Amino acid sequence: MDMKRDYYEDIQLFQSGVVLFWTVVLLLVLFTLPLVVPNYYVYLFNIIMVHIILAVGLNILVGSTGQISLGHAGFFAIGAYGTVLMMTLFQLPFILAILIAAFIAAFFGFILGLPALRLEGPYLAIVSLGFGLTIMHVIGGVDAFGGRMGIKVPPLDLGIKQLGISWILTTDFHKYYLILIMTIIMVVGARNILKTRVGRSFVAIRDSDIAAEVIGVNLTIYKTLAFAVSAFYAGIAGGLFGFVLGFFDPFTFNMILSIIFLVMVVVGGLGTILGGIMGATLITYLQYDLLKNIAEVPYFGALMVAVSKQWFTLVGLENFSSMAIGLIMIGIIIFEPLGMFGLWIRMKKYWMTWPF
Amino acid sequence: MPVGQLLVEGLAIGACYGLFATAVFWLAFVITMLFSILLGVLIEFLFLRPAKHPSILGMIVITLGAEMFLMGLASWKWGAEQKFFSLPLNPSVTYEPVKGMIINNWAIAVFAVTACIMLFLYIFFKYTKLGVAMRATQQNKHAAKIMGIRTERVFSFAWGFSSLIGAVAGMFFASRATLDPAFMMEPFLRAFAAAVLGGLMSIPGVIIGGALMGLIENFFGYYWPHWKPIIAFIVIILVLCLRPSGLFAKHYVKKV
Numbered sequence: 001m002d003m004k005r006d007y008y009e010d011i012q013l014f015q016s017g018v019v020l021f022w023t024v025v026l027l028l029v030l031f032t033l034p035l036v037v038p039n040y041y042v043y044l045f046n047i048i049m050v051h052i053i054l055a056v057g058l059n060i061l062v063g064s065t066g067q068i069s070l071g072h073a074g075f076f077a078i079g080a081y082g083t084v085l086m087m088t089l090f091q092l093p094f095i096l097a098i099l100i101a102a103f104i105a106a107f108f109g110f111i112l113g114l115p116a117l118r119l120e121g122p123y124l125a126i127v128s129l130g131f132g133l134t135i136m137h138v139i140g141g142v143d144a145f146g147g148r149m150g151i152k153v154p155p156l157d158l159g160i161k162q163l164g165i166s167w168i169l170t171t172d173f174h175k176y177y178l179i180l181i182m183t184i185i186m187v188v189g190a191r192n193i194l195k196t197r198v199g200r201s202f203v204a205i206r207d208s209d210i211a212a213e214v215i216g217v218n219l220t221i222y223k224t225l226a227f228a229v230s231a232f233y234a235g236i237a238g239g240l241f242g243f244v245l246g247f248f249d250p251f252t253f254n255m256i257l258s259i260i261f262l263v264m265v266v267v268g269g270l271g272t273i274l275g276g277i278m279g280a281t282l283i284t285y286l287q288y289d290l291l292k293n294i295a296e297v298p299y300f301g302a303l304m305v306a307v308s309k310q311w312f313t314l315v316g317l318e319n320f321s322s323m324a325i326g327l328i329m330i331g332i333i334i335f336e337p338l339g340m341f342g343l344w345i346r347m348k349k350y351w352m353t354w355p356f
Numbered sequence: 357m358p359v360g361q362l363l364v365e366g367l368a369i370g371a372c373y374g375l376f377a378t379a380v381f382w383l384a385f386v387i388t389m390l391f392s393i394l395l396g397v398l399i400e401f402l403f404l405r406p407a408k409h410p411s412i413l414g415m416i417v418i419t420l421g422a423e424m425f426l427m428g429l430a431s432w433k434w435g436a437e438q439k440f441f442s443l444p445l446n447p448s449v450t451y452e453p454v455k456g457m458i459i460n461n462w463a464i465a466v467f468a469v470t471a472c473i474m475l476f477l478y479i480f481f482k483y484t485k486l487g488v489a490m491r492a493t494q495q496n497k498h499a500a501k502i503m504g505i506r507t508e509r510v511f512s513f514a515w516g517f518s519s520l521i522g523a524v525a526g527m528f529f530a531s532r533a534t535l536d537p538a539f540m541m542e543p544f545l546r547a548f549a550a551a552v553l554g555g556l557m558s559i560p561g562v563i564i565g566g567a568l569m570g571l572i573e574n575f576f577g578y579y580w581p582h583w584k585p586i587i588a589f590i591v592i593i594l595v596l597c598l599r600p601s602g603l604f605a606k607h608y609v610k611k612v
Contacts, residue, residue, distance in 0.1 A: 330417075
């Protein structure tokens with residue numbers, strides 16, 4: 001089915017005319033979508049796309065390189081704060097600010113990659129968790145970063161202030177197109193990274209780091225590089241996320257957020273671009289829309305309200321989303337370790353080989 | 357294996373104490389302990405056992421999932437706001453055995469309970485059949501299985517024990533601070549820093565590491581109180597860079 005005859009067939013962006021056709025259709029839908037849906041959903045789409053950038057980046061680290069990170073909220077925070085501070089303190093244009101912030105995040109990723117050379121599995125997870133908490137405390141403790149009170153983002157100005165060019169995006173509708181273009185660039189970039197020498201080195205490290213070292217993959221360089229690339233993605237996502245929210249404080253980037261990011265990758269499917277996209281979409285939709293307004297869901301919502309009144313508290317019903325996501329995490333590992341990507345592959349195989 | 361467990365433990369207590377808050381303290385205490393053992397075993401049985409050959413990432417995700425589930429359940433029942441919790445130990449009753457050294461009832465109780473648990477664990481791992489089986493399973497699961505150890509059952513016991521100890525620790529922490537579903541996150545990172553400092557896999561190392569960690573944190577916190585929460589992370593990074601096996605554990609290299 002997916003037979004490759006030569007190397008160029010493997011690295012080309014569109015495997016066949018069918019893929020190209022559906023990609024074009026998808027892009028057309030994405031570009032016309034905000035014209036037809038209500039404004040609240042545009043906001044939701046913005047958050048989903050930001051999370052897609054992050055999940056794709058995290059998937060490079062967790063899925064392809066096999067290093068576990070529970071500290072991506074830290075990089076996310078560095079991206080958000082970095083972008084806003086660059087724009088307010090140094091009056092940099094948005095594009096430059098977000099790139100610098102992402103490179104700062106990548107530098108911190110490199111730093112976090114250093115202990116990863118000595119640690120693996122659960123221990124690395126704890127260190128990265130500590131990193132996330134530390135970043136949260138440091139940002140909360142420094143008054144220049146807005147402290148615990150949070151920080152308000154400046155207007156999103158795509159022009160260059162120094163030259164007098166100004167192009168301010170004010171509504172979610174305008175931001176949607178900026179974020180969509182950034183998402184497409186980042187996703188295609190991630191896909192290309194994974195198809196090159198660097199990506200193959202990552203996969204070799206995941207499968208067996210000792211064997212990878214024997215065949216000549218420099219572990220020091222590639223492990224820290226994986227962290228840096230992943231942190232870069234998180235930084236870009238964080239910079240955009242700040243402008244979607246409009247206002248944030250250090251506790252926006254708490255530990256639960258890091259766990260949610262990891263869940264997106266695991267639920268979507270490890271080591272695949274499509275997996276990251278599907279996981280981010282599903283989990284964000286559940287968290288921000290369906291489970292948040294669980295009481296308004298027809299039939300089921302009424303049941304939940306009744307259950308809450310009888311045995312639990314109605315105030316605590318919003319915590320149902322964390323319960324549901326916890327169950328999804330456990331269920332996906334037990335029943336479908338490949339995640340949603342595994343389901344997708346199974347469906348595809350079924351239709352392509354039908355009626356056999 | 358033991359990493360994710362600690363995360364879960366904290367919640368057990370939050371959940372339990374709330375359940376039995378109305379009862380008499382000692383009755384509530386006993387029921388909570390029993391419940392925490394049951395909860396640990398149940399999590400192992402329901403969530404970890406059905407996963408066939410999970411990777412380390414899979415285990416972490418399952419334990420985190422269990423944590424989020426319990427946390428959500430606890431917040432659903434009691435709300436996410438902080439609650440007050442106190443042991444029947446009055447911290448204002450103080451003694452001064454040596455001049456300048458003041459300890460209160462709470463500290464004495466913590467010390468006594470910790471000593472009992474340490475002694476129990478030492479004897480348990482050294483002299484009982486189950487303890488030896490647990491160590492064997494930790495070192496090599498397949499070899500242990502071949503030797504006739506039911507490793508699944510060993511895991512169940514391990515979860516039960518660690519959940520019990522976590523519940524005891526959680527009670528002491530909750531009586532010092534306040535009780536909310538996420539209150540065990542801070543101590544957890546600190547505990548891990550202590551274990552790394554002393555050397556993982558070594559009980560004396562963990563004791564000395566814990567004591568050192570407490571001293572470091574309080575001296576640091578005395579001079580820079582603002583940055584006290586991040587000292588645990590700095591200690592972890594420094595120890596890993598300078599002496600990865602910890603201060604007291606013997607370094608052994610695992611063969612391919």
